[in-house]
Amino acid sequence: MGLDFTVLPKFIDQLLLGSMWTVAITVSAAVLSFFGGIFLAVVVLYAPKLVSLPFRVFSWLFMGTPLLLQLFLIYFGLIELGVDLPAFVAGVIGLGLHFAVYNSDIIQAGIKAVDTGQYEGARTLGLSKLQTLRKVVVPQAVRAVVPPIGNNMIALLKDSALVSVIGVTELTLSSQLAISKTFRPFEFYLAAAACYYVINLGLEAGLRRIERRIQTAR
Amino acid sequence: MSKPFVDIRHAAKKFGELEVLHDISMQIGKGEIVAIIGPSGSGKSTLLRAINDLDPLSSGEVWLEDMQVNKALPPRQYEKHINQVRQDIGMVFQHFNLFPHLTVRGNITLAPKMLKGISDAEANALAEEQLKRVGLLERIDYYPSQLSGGQKQRVAIARALAMKPKVMLFDEATSALDPELVEEVNQVMKQLAEEHMTMIIVTHEMGFAESVCDRVVFMDGGYVVEEGPPEVLFRNPSHERTRNFLRKHLQGQS
Numbered sequence: 126m127g128l129d130f131t132v133l134p135k136f137i138d139q140l141l142l143g144s145m146w147t148v149a150i151t152v153s154a155a156v157l158s159f160f161g162g163i164f165l166a167v168v169v170l171y172a173p174k175l176v177s178l179p180f181r182v183f184s185w186l187f188m189g190t191p192l193l194l195q196l197f198l199i200y201f202g203l204i205e206l207g208v209d210l211p212a213f214v215a216g217v218i219g220l221g222l223h224f225a226v227y228n229s230d231i232i233q234a235g236i237k238a239v240d241t242g243q244y245e246g247a248r249t250l251g252l253s254k255l256q257t258l259r260k261v262v263v264p265q266a267v268r269a270v271v272p273p274i275g276n277n278m279i280a281l282l283k284d285s286a287l288v289s290v291i292g293v294t295e296l297t298l299s300s301q302l303a304i305s306k307t308f309r310p311f312e313f314y315l316a317a318a319a320c321y322y323v324i325n326l327g328l329e330a331g332l333r334r335i336e337r338r339i340q341t342a343r
Numbered sequence: 344m345s346k347p348f349v350d351i352r353h354a355a356k357k358f359g360e361l362e363v364l365h366d367i368s369m370q371i372g373k374g375e376i377v378a379i380i381g382p383s384g385s386g387k388s389t390l391l392r393a394i395n396d397l398d399p400l401s402s403g404e405v406w407l408e409d410m411q412v413n414k415a416l417p418p419r420q421y422e423k424h425i426n427q428v429r430q431d432i433g434m435v436f437q438h439f440n441l442f443p444h445l446t447v448r449g450n451i452t453l454a455p456k457m458l459k460g461i462s463d464a465e466a467n468a469l470a471e472e473q474l475k476r477v478g479l480l481e482r483i484d485y486y487p488s489q490l491s492g493g494q495k496q497r498v499a500i501a502r503a504l505a506m507k508p509k510v511m512l513f514d515e516a517t518s519a520l521d522p523e524l525v526e527e528v529n530q531v532m533k534q535l536a537e538e539h540m541t542m543i544i545v546t547h548e549m550g551f552a553e554s555v556c557d558r559v560v561f562m563d564g565g566y567v568v569e570e571g572p573p574e575v576l577f578r579n580p581s582h583e584r585t586r587n588f589l590r591k592h593l594q595g596q597s
Contacts, residue, residue, distance in 0.1 A: 246440030246499075249395055250454035250506060251430035253422060260453060264444050341486045342444045 143299025157221025162228025200291040216288030235266030275332040348373040354403035374539040378552035381562035433503030441487040473501035493524030
């Protein structure tokens, strides 16, 4: 028996719906990981040691354990504590926090790379420490690290396949469901891979546009 | 001299064992223009940066009118106090320190909008007014990366002026510029001098100091060696160290 791609059209709606869920999860988690990353970076670098300690511990835990396990803990584990999150929300929180930790590392490096003259320029105008961070330092740091953060977002898109294990019918789970009805794994996994690839192309195009837009403003 | 406008009293600064400022006192009157010259490492930039407490003194006081700049306060109160005082002290740096992620307009309006609570329209009018002063109104929507060094420094001056400071500090404002761009910045500073802005200028440009300043202070090794009107200090210095410095410097320039 050879490959038979004629089974695909019947399930095309299902795959497209799965793709939409993948995009929805990726975008939501990306936004959470971006702003979460900025927040973590600023707290770790500037908050008093005692305030930043829980956030440092949180970072170590999220960097040192598998994302898959984190998703299980957030979705199944929290139920025991009486927190019953919808699978989509649990997936977004898991992915978002996991990548926030990675983004935070990159943004910290970006903040440290901002020239001291920028602080002096802002402080001599009378801006407070917090105003200087918010309006001068962080915006520059984030612009400088858009390329590596973009790479993280591409990794996030691909890792979003993991939320299939907590029952979000995104692209990977959609293709698995199709396979369970047709027993055609190769065809559907290939089709899913093609969908991921196309979504990725869109994401990369978006990232390139952002990079071009901030080029003069650096 | 009448009551001093900027009053530096027994300023001293140590970095560990190294004493970079030795008990310096200096009074500057309202509208006076003072140049501080001296070899590198003489402490002239450190002294200038002590005036707005960017480099805090080890001991001594800095006063602006009736306000002590480097008041000893608990951290939170000090932060409020110094942010208030610095609004009155404009500073221009060797490397401009413009904000690269903001346009010229954004650079100038940022602090007035955040600190003086003025509207966008008022801030825009302010930016246009200050840019006219430095002759760069047509560059208002450019980013710093699109400007020449001289233009960047003129924008930096406009940014400082937009806070309506009582005194302007210049820390080697033309040292990082290509020679052909120095003059346009000097022109702006001359114009400020004619408007009787109080200015304290750390500079390597003796010609400029001589033509614009009311008084020249020569520093070496953390001491004020001598000071006086430019025609006296440049033409007829009384200290050997001043003569040596000027001789070396004038040789280097010709």
